[in-house]
Amino acid sequence: MHEQTLAIHAGYEKDAMGTMAVPIYMSTAYEFKDTKHAADLFALKELGNIYTRLMNPTTDVFEKRFASLEGGVAAIGTASGMAGIFYAIANVAEAGDNIIVAKQVYGGTTTLTGHTIKRFGIETRYFDVCNPSEIEALVDDRTKIILFESITNPSIDVADIEEIVQIAKKYNIITCVDNTVATSVLCKPLSYGVDLVVHSTSKYTTGQGLALGGIIVERENLVEKIKGNARYEHFNTPDESYHGLIYSDLPMPLFTLRVRLALLRDLGGTPSPFNSWLHIQGLETLPLRMRQHSDSALAIAEFLESHPKVKKVNYPALKSSKQYKLSQKYFKNGMASGLLSFEVESKEEAQSIADATEIFSVVTNIGDSKSIITHPASTTHQQLSDKELEDAGVPAGLIRLSVGLEDTQDLIDDLKRALG
Ligand SMILES: *Cc1c(COP(=O)(O)O)cnc(C)c1O
Numbered sequence: 001m002h003e004q005t006l007a008i009h010a011g012y013e014k015d016a017m018g019t020m021a022v023p024i025y026m027s028t029a030y031e032f033k034d035t036k037h038a039a040d041l042f043a044l045k046e047l048g049n050i051y052t053r054l055m056n057p058t059t060d061v062f063e064k065r066f067a068s069l070e071g072g073v074a075a076i077g078t079a080s081g082m083a084g085i086f087y088a089i090a091n092v093a094e095a096g097d098n099i100i101v102a103k104q105v106y107g108g109t110t111t112l113t114g115h116t117i118k119r120f121g122i123e124t125r126y127f128d129v130c131n132p133s134e135i136e137a138l139v140d141d142r143t144k145i146i147l148f149e150s151i152t153n154p155s156i157d158v159a160d161i162e163e164i165v166q167i168a169k170k171y172n173i174i175t176c177v178d179n180t181v182a183t184s185v186l187c188k189p190l191s192y193g194v195d196l197v198v199h200s201t202s203k204y205t206t207g208q209g210l211a212l213g214g215i216i217v218e219r220e221n222l223v224e225k226i227k228g229n230a231r232y233e234h235f236n237t238p239d240e241s242y243h244g245l246i247y248s249d250l251p252m253p254l255f256t257l258r259v260r261l262a263l264l265r266d267l268g269g270t271p272s273p274f275n276s277w278l279h280i281q282g283l284e285t286l287p288l289r290m291r292q293h294s295d296s297a298l299a300i301a302e303f304l305e306s307h308p309k310v311k312k313v314n315y316p317a318l319k320s321s322k323q324y325k326l327s328q329k330y331f332k333n334g335m336a337s338g339l340l341s342f343e344v345e346s347k348e349e350a351q352s353i354a355d356a357t358e359i360f361s362v363v364t365n366i367g368d369s370k371s372i373i374t375h376p377a378s379t380t381h382q383q384l385s386d387k388e389l390e391d392a393g394v395p396a397g398l399i400r401l402s403v404g405l406e407d408t409q410d411l412i413d414d415l416k417r418a419l420g
Contacts (some may be wrong), residue, residue, distance in 0.1 A: 003069065003185065004287045011064025014079065021269040024277045025057040044245070053268055055188070061274040062082060063215065065283055066205075070186040070197050072217035075093050076260055077276055081180060081200020082108050083269035084214030085147075086397035087259050088176050088198050089113075090267075092144040095121025101140050102129035102148035102153045103391040105179065106200075107380045109147075110388065126391070133161045139167075144231060145174045150189055150330065151181040153401040154376045155393025156314040156341050158326040160302055160384035165193040171419040172229050174222075180204070181339050181366070185290040186331040196255065203367025204337075207282040207289055211275040216257045223248055226255075241266075289369075289405065293338030296411065303412045309349075309419050315340040338403040339366055345397040350375050354399060356418035359406060371411055 001009075014021050030049035031039035037167045040046040048056055059077045067075035078084040085108075093099055101113045103126045113124040127134040129148050146168050147160050161177065168175045183204045184352040198207065201213035204272050227248040235254060238244035244260055247254040264270055271279075294317070301315035316327035317336035326335050344350050346350040353373075354362050358374035364380050374380065377396045381389055389395070403411065 001285065002147070003414065006065070006068045006148055007287055008067040008146060008284050010220070011061045015131050016262075018294075022058060022277060022280050026404040027056075038255060043243075043255050044250075050083075050174050051400045052273065053270045054264055056270075056273045056276065058273040058280070059271055060419055062280050062283070063075050065254075065280065066190040066199075066201075066215050067183075067217050069180070069286075070281065071184075071188050071190050071218040071219075073220040073222075074256045075215050076216040076256040076264070077201075077271040077279075078214035078216070078264075078353075079269040079271050081178075081198070081214040084216050084241065085109055085178065085319060086112060087263045087269070089122070089145060089147070090197055090263060091259050092118075092174060097121075097142045097144045098125055098138075098140070099144055100124040100125050100127060100135055100146045100173075102127060103153065104152035104157050104393050105128045106153050106180075106214055107148055107376075110176070111383060114301075114388075115145075116354045118130055126160075126284060127312065129157050129159050131144075132158065132160060132167060135167045139171050139173065141231070142169070143173055145176055147176045147177040147178070149181065150187045151337055151339065152393070153181050154374070154380065154398070156339060157393065158316045158323040159195060160326055161189055161192045161330060163198070169193070170285050172225060172231065174225065174232075177366045178324060181337050182331065183290055183337065185287045186294070186335050188335055190217070195219050195222050195225060201279050201282075203365070204286065204290065204293070205282045205367075207286065207367065207369060209365055209368035209370065210282075211272075211278040213271050213275050218253045219220075219329075222253065230236050246390045289303075289333060290337065291358060293403055294335035296342065296405075296408040297336065297338045297340050297401075299408050300401065300403055300412055300415065301340050303415065304340075307367065308420055309344055310342050311345065312343040313340065314342065339400070339402065341398055341400045343395055344399065347375075347377060350397045350399050353377065353418045356420075357414050359410060359414040360401065360416075360418075366400075367401035368402060371406055372402040374400040374402070378402055 044163045065074040125138040174195045180200045197217040226235045235247040305313045316323040360371045363372045376394045
């Protein structure tokens with residue numbers, strides 16, 4: 001089936017009442033048929049609902065639909081994108097291990113990997129996403145995962161996914177792509193051999209800035225990389241917290257299963273069923289919306305490129321972009337999403353332009369139907385040192401736009417006025 005059909009139907013079988021819209025199962029717990037049924041569910045002899053911290057029927061539809069759009073075999077929803085990224089890391093790494101992360105990542109991912117997990121004893125080694133050959137020198141036998149974004153936020157670089165996958169394969173390391181900005185509509189990292197995809201579904205998935213959420217998607221046959229691999233010993237040895245279960249022996253997708261049984265069980269960053277329902281509504285129109293976001297962003301990027309006050313425009317679908325070739329290779333129909341950034345002379349000028357727009361709202365979010373203008377150096381990236389700012393590709397005069405779904409000409413006129 002084609003993507004737009006999957007976006008509307010995948011993962012949902014109508015209940016006995018023929019309910020057309022996916023129901024919201026606002027329930028904490030589920031009744032077992034009897035004590036044996038309960039025991040079988042807990043022992044994984046049978047799969048079914050136990051408690052919403054672990055699974056929920058509305059969230060289940062969202063996970064199945066999302067997995068089908070990404071071309072994955074299973075997915076697990078989390079309370080936010082950051083919870084999803086943390087769980088993807090925590091599912092493989094422990095104190096004494098290291099992970100390899102692109103320098104150009106979302107601000108929260110930078111502080112998570114550079115500060116928070118350091119206190120758990122996990123070291124992060126960074127590479128330039130525009131120069132994947134740096135990865136090899138960072139690998140050792142305690143390296144557990146390579147994490148990068150398909151389109152980086154906010155520096156708008158495009159990763160050469162195949163090149164990174166090739167290096168990871170050589171050392172048998174799991175790769176994980178944050179596909180939030182590109183979305184599964186533009187880019188399918190799993191089809192290039194990536195092992196895991198994570199998203200903040202708070203952005204394009206919900207699409208109207210309605211709900212926080214995250215998701216981890218697992219590729220088919222990930223067990224092949226994990227089984228017998230010394231890097232992932234805890235998948236290959238008995239899990240004493242789950243009466244000796246060995247994940248790599250199970251006939252089911254093991255990565256997302258372990259996130260569910262161990263991490264959601266113990267850490268509890270579970271999505272609300274209501275938020276999962278909102279995300280399902282978002283997925284229905286995602287392919288349609290991404291086309292409009294991308295078309296509009298390209299027109300705006302071209303306008304900005306011709307403006308004398310603009311020093312530089314970062315948008316991978318621009319013919320002048322260094323990453324034009326990569327965007328044509330990895331993104332469907334050359335669409336490059338709604339995120340772009342441009343540089344003006346100074347921090348003050350950037351702030352006054354942002355303040356002068358009328359349709360664009362000064363907000364730190366992306367992927368909304370409503371257009372957004374952000375000055376990263378004073379907001380999302382404020383906690384970063386000058387060195388970290390430079391590494392993340394965020395100069396002081398950089399303005400980020402998240403192009404929404406308003407009329408394209410109205411947005412161009414608004415920027416024209418604000419630029420003066
Ligand atoms: C927003 C964002 C996140 C964090 O997601 P939340 O849902 O806000 O926790 C992670 N990665 C990228 C690329 C993002 O844009």
